Amino acid sequence: MGSITVSNLGKAYKLYPNRWARLLEWLLPFRPARHRLKWILRDICFQVQPGEAVGLIGINGAGKSTLLKLITGTTQPSTGSVYMEGTVAALLELGMGFHPDFTGRQNVYMAGQLIGLSVEQITALMPDIEAFAEIGDYMDQPVRVYSSGMQMRVAFAVATARRPDILIVDEALSVGDTYFQHKSFERIRQYRRAGTTLLLVSHDKQAIQSVCDRAILLDGGQLAREGAPEEIMDYYNALIAERENSTLRLSQRDDGKLQVTSGTGEATVAEIALLNQAGEAVEVIDVGQQVTLRVTVAVHAPIPRMVLGYMIKDRLGQAMYGTNTHLKELPLEDMQAGQRVTYDFTFAANLGAGSYSVATAIVSTATHLVNNYEWRDLALVFTVVNMQRPHFEGSAWLDPAIEIIRS
Template sequence: MGAIVVSNLGKAYRQYPTRWSRLAEWVLPGNRPRHKLKWVLREISFTVAPGEAVGLIGINGAGKSTLLKLITGTTQPTTGSVFMEGRVAALLELGMGFHPDFTGRQNAVMAGQLLGMTVEEIHALMPDIEAFAEIGDYMDQPVRVYSSGMQMRVAFAVATARRPDILIVDEALSVGDAYFQHKSFERIRAFRRQGTTLLLVSHDKQAIQSVCDRAMLLDGGRLAMEGPPEQIMDYYNALIAERENATVRLNTTGEGKVQTVSGTGEATVADIALLDEHGERVEVVDVGAPVTLRVTVRASAPIPRMVLGYMIKNRLGQPMYGTNTHLKALPLDDVAAGEEVVYRFAFPMNLGAGSYSVATAIVSTDTHLVNNYEWRDLALVFTVVNMRRPHFEGSAWLDPTVDIQRP
């Protein structure tokens, strides 16, 4: 079993005012420093327990790649330490260490040796590596003729040819095609079931929420937040929309979940309810039952153009369905301050049994990145149960009619 312990980790680079300052610092007497330290990471501490899967997120430049290089030992820290227990496989920069003039097979042998495998082990595993990479005759072609996706296929196939105790994956998987991404994540899930510890860096919300037990948000070189993946991803998305923390708020609901609310507050959801066919509020709904999502929006300032959207998410925070009044060609113009607008969205609850939540967004277009009046996660929580339908698997009720013909 593998574990990762990061203690007070920090990384700083020296910045010199001129190109001669570095030489002067080395050769002139007195040892007077002639540089400033540029801190990329500061005071990072966390533990990944054996068998745990942790997602690391943050905007570009937050320090994610530097942190992974410190953890894997390709860069030395300025402060702090990293302790890892077990066999480690890391997939960082795409094709890192691959030589463009060598073939994929030759590079696979060298990459395997860097991971601690013997040449005999690599040759024994080569049929599995080729089968997983699925690049055919290109395996014996120079890597310089590979696409970025082909490089990623070979690199991932080699790194995961043996189940590691610790698997560290950077954004490299994002360049692959959809088929290979599904195939790769299925292998990651299989490793997890066998006890592999996972540290995953990704901007893919569904990947983080479906694979990871916990998520960490890196912001400005510091560990800003950690917690359940859905909570961290909601906060991260709110930060992206706002570009500053001033209007992002965290509220604890009655059920103990942390709700992320962001926006200017010029319009807000005053009430939200799920109604049955009789117009009564419900928290439990039968599969396929007709329901109405009623949302009351109150404007506290004049809104030139107002759009309301909602997203239904499952218990992992993965989107089930979402739409808005812009997509429905029903935006409202010139909403006055103090005005209340009641929206009703009627639909059959064609979801599988489980727990779901509704997120709402009040914006001016089809995105919350332009005018974000309010974004509210966990605005409503409800449960779907199956009381009248035949048993089925999955998150959607798509009952078919079946026609069978026999000769």
């Protein structure tokens, strides 16, 4: 079982006003420094326990890739330390260590030895590596003729040819085709079940929330927040919206969950409820039950165009279904302060048994990145139970009509 301990980690680079300043500092080491420090990361502290899966997220430039290089030892820290226990396999920059003029097979031998495998072990694992990468005869072609997706296939196949104690994966998987992404994440899940500790960097909300136990948000080179994946992804989305001149508010619900609300406030959700067919507010519903999501919006300032959207998410925060009145071609124009609008969304709750939440967004177009009047996660929480249907697995009720023809 592997573990990672990061203590007060920081990385800074020296910036010189010109090349002569660098030379003079080197020639006159006892004179005042002629550079300034540019901190990429500062005071990063966290632990990844044995068998735990942690997701690392942040906007481009937040320091994620630098942090992974410090953890894997390819870059040395300016301050702090990293301690890892167990064997490590890392998939960082695409094709890192691959020589373009060597064949895929030759690069497999080189990359395999870099992660601690012997030539004999690589030879024994080669059939499995080839089978997993699925690039056929290209394995004996120079890597320079590979597409980025083919390089990723080979790199991932080598890095995961033998189950490591710690697996570190950067955004490299994002360049692969959908089929290989599914295949790769299934191997990651398989290794997780076997006890591998995982550190995953991704902008893919579904990947973070489906694979990870915990998430860490980096912002401006510092650890901004850590917690449950759904909570951190909601906070991350709200943080992006905040950069568009809206505000970010955090509050704790009665059930202990952290609710993230962002927006400029020209309009807000005043009331929200899930109603049964009798018009009664309910918190527990049956699989396939006809329900109405009623949302009342209060307008506080003039809005040229108002759109309301909602998203139903499962307990891990994965999207089950979402839409808005822009997509349905039902936006409202020229809204004035003091107006209230009630929306009724009626549908059959064809969801599997479990706990679900509703997020709401009041915007002007199809996205909250243009005008985010209000974005509210965990606006409503409800439970689906299976009281009348035959037992089934999954998050959706897709009951089939079955026809069997014997011949």
